[in-house]
Amino acid sequence: MRRLLWPLAVLAALILLNVAFSPGFLSIQMREGHLYGSLIDILRFGAPLILVSLGMTLVIATGGIDLSVGSVVAISGALACLQISEDASVFTAVVLALGLSVLLGAWNGFLVAGIGIQPIIATLILMVAGRGLAQLITDGQIITVNSPAYKLIGGGYLLTLPFGILLVLVVLGVTAFLTRRLALGMLIESVGGNAEASRLAGIRARGIIVMVYAFAALCAGVAGLMISSNVSSADGNNAGLWIELDAILAVVIGGTSLAGGRFSLGGTVVGALIIQTLTTTIYSVGVPPETTLLFKALVVAAVCLIQSPSFRDKVFRRRGTAAGPRPAAEEKVRVTA
């Protein structure tokens, strides 16, 4: 829980900033039979990112990285919308899209664990080729669908709550159970710590690696369904563009080490929420579009710095010993570095 302290503080600060600019930010009303408000928006639009980040967390915990999730998002949405536009049932469309996603993830896992290609390169292949595949499926066009059942996944409501959020809660619950109640999480961390040693200790490292990449792709596939369902259309060019970078950022903000070997699901969720809140902040505070990226970068840099214990040490110690002899302070820093 202490690891989550700083990310939670940042999230609270961002929300306070919003409240300062628009006092009604925290209000949640009932409208058209569902909850309506900025906080609900953050959850709704953040849902795909949370899902992708959850998958990414496990991949990163094994010491890997998955750059292809954005392309999988596009492929899954494209395939589902294509099926629905050709009068397939929503169920068939969803099953086919998720099936293909898992297959693509398993392919990534095979390249990494079976052939031994570095994860960043192995998934780069699908990142580039996948976007082409999505465009091939949509024929380069935007496919518009009109299906109330499909609309539910990303844009609909169940029991006044956005359906996407309920979906995230289910995935989060299952993942947390599998990795924290059963031994799976420990196995993943052990593979991330040292894959070869884990294998010698009797863990099927390869199987675990293939599984986490397939899981990441499955999460991305569900996120793709949400994104395309939210606007009732599939856009092979733009759906999920750069979401892999946001997801990696969310994982890192959440305190999972890029070196692998440990992960925090709760941290990832908070990280993803920080990113989505930041986006909403930009819109509601009215940051001009030309400076949006700079604003984001500054906030993210601040978040990363404030989370780093050595940075905090340095800043707070400096302040504490400002009156004392400087060389001593510098020596300390060198020692910790």
Add this chain to the structure above:
Amino acid sequence: MLKRISTLALAGLTAVTLAGCGGGGGGTGASGGGDGSITMGFSQVGAESGWRTANTKSVQESAKAAGITLKFSDAQQKQENQIKAIRSYIQQKVDVIAFSPVVESGWDTVLKEARNAKIPVILTDRAVDSKDTGLYKTFLGSDFVEEGRKAGKWLLEEYKSGTDPVNIVELQGTTGSAPANDRKAGFQEVIGGEAKFKIIASQTGDFTRAKGKEVMEAFLKAHPDIDVIYAHNDDMGLGAIEAIEGAGKVPGKDIKIITIDAVKDGMQALADGKINYIVECSPLLGPQLMDLAKKVVKGESVPARVVTEETTFTQEQAKAALPQRQY
């Protein structure tokens, strides 16, 4: 063994290259003859959107109709592919080269090669930033500033009777892109003269439905009193419509919507009364391109800038035009 294979491969490559040269030479004889027929080399950006696909189709169909032989190549969004295509057109000695540049800069060298070979060049849809405007004959494409002005003029007309302030939110295209900059500027130019029009929020929606919806959701909460949305393309407008409906308001009535492009989905929404006005940005520039090509090949002078013939649509016009909409 390996050596033998590589020798074979090399021999094969040489043969192909030689054949390629021969083919090029043969082509020269065919198209360079003085039989009056025109050969055009056209290099397209890619096939990234429905708009672009309609653009390609228009060029291909009108070339056939005009009796012009078209050599078509798709650059797949890459400048080097386009430069390669243009060089091969120069080698084949086509009569005229037309292309939609992927990016604005870096064309001087290859355009000079075309000029040295005395092949006229026509730019379509997108401009280049060469200082030497003598490198191409003319630029045929939409005037994005004018599109912004048309959107602004409709707004002036719509609100000419009232004196109440009109709160406008703007969904911009991709930050820094020419259509986004120009459509913003043209709109601002027209409505800037009247104090009652106020743009209370303006944010990029990256020309996509998903972003348009997300930005609009936030706008609706931060600004409860929006009267008008000006979206730089139909897709962002379509996303905004969903956001407005989710907020329990009626798009087209509670909040008026102006967009640009007039793609099929946008026209459908216009006909359904969810959008109020669309300024067309037409991809169907094929017929105009063929006319210009005939003129430059004959050596007639053409204006340095030709604007695509474009119109605007109200809801009634959309209902009438929708059945024949190609894209």
